[in-house]
Amino acid sequence: MRTLTRLCLALVCLFSISFAEAGEELTVLIIDGQNNHNWKSTTPVLKAALESSGRFVVDVATTPPAKAGPDAWNAFRPSLADYDVILSNYNGEAWPDEVNAALEKYVRQGGGLALVHAANNAFPEWDAWNEMIGLGWRGANYGDRVTLADNGTIVRASKGRGPGAGHGRQHPFQVMIRQPEHPIMKGLPVKWMHTQDELYHGQRGPAKNMTVLSSAYAAPETGGTGAHEPMSWVIPYGEGRVFVTLLGHVMGNQMPAMECVGFQTILARGCEWAGSGAVTLGVPSNFPTADKTQTGTPRYTTKGVTAVANVNTATHMPLQYKMKRLDGADANLADYRGKVVLIVNTASQCGLTPQYEGLQKLHDKFAADGLAVLGFPANEFGKQEPGTDTEISDFCTKNYGVTFDMFSKVVVKGEGQCDLYEYLTSEKTNPGFAGDITWNFEKFLVGRDGKVIARFSPRVTPGDPTLLTKLKVALAAN
Numbered sequence: 001m002r003t004l005t006r007l008c009l010a011l012v013c014l015f016s017i018s019f020a021e022a023g024e025e026l027t028v029l030i031i032d033g034q035n036n037h038n039w040k041s042t043t044p045v046l047k048a049a050l051e052s053s054g055r056f057v058v059d060v061a062t063t064p065p066a067k068a069g070p071d072a073w074n075a076f077r078p079s080l081a082d083y084d085v086i087l088s089n090y091n092g093e094a095w096p097d098e099v100n101a102a103l104e105k106y107v108r109q110g111g112g113l114a115l116v117h118a119a120n121n122a123f124p125e126w127d128a129w130n131e132m133i134g135l136g137w138r139g140a141n142y143g144d145r146v147t148l149a150d151n152g153t154i155v156r157a158s159k160g161r162g163p164g165a166g167h168g169r170q171h172p173f174q175v176m177i178r179q180p181e182h183p184i185m186k187g188l189p190v191k192w193m194h195t196q197d198e199l200y201h202g203q204r205g206p207a208k209n210m211t212v213l214s215s216a217y218a219a220p221e222t223g224g225t226g227a228h229e230p231m232s233w234v235i236p237y238g239e240g241r242v243f244v245t246l247l248g249h250v251m252g253n254q255m256p257a258m259e260c261v262g263f264q265t266i267l268a269r270g271c272e273w274a275g276s277g278a279v280t281l282g283v284p285s286n287f288p289t290a291d292k293t294q295t296g297t298p299r300y301t302t303k304g305v306t307a308v309a310n311v312n313t314a315t316h317m318p319l320q321y322k323m324k325r326l327d328g329a330d331a332n333l334a335d336y337r338g339k340v341v342l343i344v345n346t347a348s349q350c351g352l353t354p355q356y357e358g359l360q361k362l363h364d365k366f367a368a369d370g371l372a373v374l375g376f377p378a379n380e381f382g383k384q385e386p387g388t389d390t391e392i393s394d395f396c397t398k399n400y401g402v403t404f405d406m407f408s409k410v411v412v413k414g415e416g417q418c419d420l421y422e423y424l425t426s427e428k429t430n431p432g433f434a435g436d437i438t439w440n441f442e443k444f445l446v447g448r449d450g451k452v453i454a455r456f457s458p459r460v461t462p463g464d465p466t467l468l469t470k471l472k473v474a475l476a477a478n
Contacts, residue, residue, distance in 0.1 A: 034092020168223025
């Protein structure tokens with residue numbers, strides 16, 4: 001208990017070094033009450049870690065204990081809308097449906113949600129919760145597993161492939177930042193040593209729209225998987241923002257992981273981003289280095305200068321835009337993240353129009369492996385796509401049996417260019433493959449991590465060996 005007391009006192013005593021200029025204080029509600037970890041010890045530490053930064057005012061809502069009766073649960077109705085961020089330190093029985101619906105609405109309408117360590121163990125049967133958090137402590141047959149290649153590329157394994165959730169023995173380990181320009185991570189060392197903790201592996205879930213901010217290598221010699229496992233990530237949910245960190249294990253009243261300056265900094269910055277979309281907290285002067293851990297209280301001696309990260313654009317990738325399908329239905333390209341995507345601007349009256357046949361063959365052969373072919377009709381070249389969306393749909397179905405996803409006609413070049421093609425052709429956003437669209441049936445290949453990995457000229461057919469080789473390599477990263 002003395003460790004807990006010293007840590008809380010140190011954090012509160014350093015409140016005086018906080019930054020009044022960082023902006024209006026954000027309000028945080030910690031929800032606890034049940035957990036397979038000692039929530040009675042960890043909640044005070046989490047609260048003090050946030051408040052000592054000077055950026056937060058923190059309240060706590062405690063659920064009824066395990067096996068409480070209906071009357072106790074009927075009285076648990078936290079006023080979520082009163083807070084900027086909900087921080088879950090909970091892992092226990094299901095909440096009442098009314099509370100679940102309130103949290104879903106709160107986040108969907110712009111509220112912030114943050115989770116620490118075992119909080120991602122909770123609620124395996126709550127679909128919206130699993131979509132919000134991306135990955136949870138689940139069995140191998142639950143959903144997708146996400147790891148990272150050495151170069152940071154996202155590697156997905158479908159349910160049933162690879163291990164389910166677990167961890168090796170506790171030990172200090174190095175954390176690697178994978179998105180150094182994200183506001184939560186901006187300015188921090190690319191590699192830093194974390195104190196003794198559980199290194200979670202094999203997390204499973206829908207993993208939709210995830211941006212993995214950091215990872216750690218789960219070494220086989222410590223009981224790990226031999227893979228780079230995600231440690232922190234963010235997910236947009238409606239208009240809201242979700243931040244998850246797997247760091248922060250506690251053993252009784254001993255909590256070296258929460259004493260880590262790195263953990264406390266990530267927690268505070270993650271909550272600030274979830275609650276406001278921006279980070280003003282600077283880099284502590286005593287932040288861990290690549291080879292040395294650091295415990296104590298973060299010394300936020302400089303103000304952060306990180307920019308706002310809008311939930312729809314923070315990924316800096318093409319699959320962030322909302323479009324219309326040929327039938328007029330709304331479509332969110334973010335739904336294709338995790339797949340390999342081939343983006344093609346099409347036309348019905350072009351000498352290259354027979355490429356529809358090859359695109360359909362790609363769809364037929366590789367869709368089950370994770371390929372999505374997306375067609376975007378455009379009329380900029382020779383006015384060779386003059387028809388309405390209905391006429392285009394009828395043409396594609398009648399002449400080529402097209403079943404891959406086709407979208408409403410767009411402008412791919414010049415005045416009125418749609419956001420997607422502005423991104424794809426801009427040197428600023430897509431420097432490796434920028435440049436104006438030259439003709440119908442130009443192709444962009446997007447990897448499972450949402451990044452553009454290749455561009456092919458119009459005369460490169462869907463069956464071209466170069467295209468097929470790159471496509472197969474991208475599909476193999478699953």
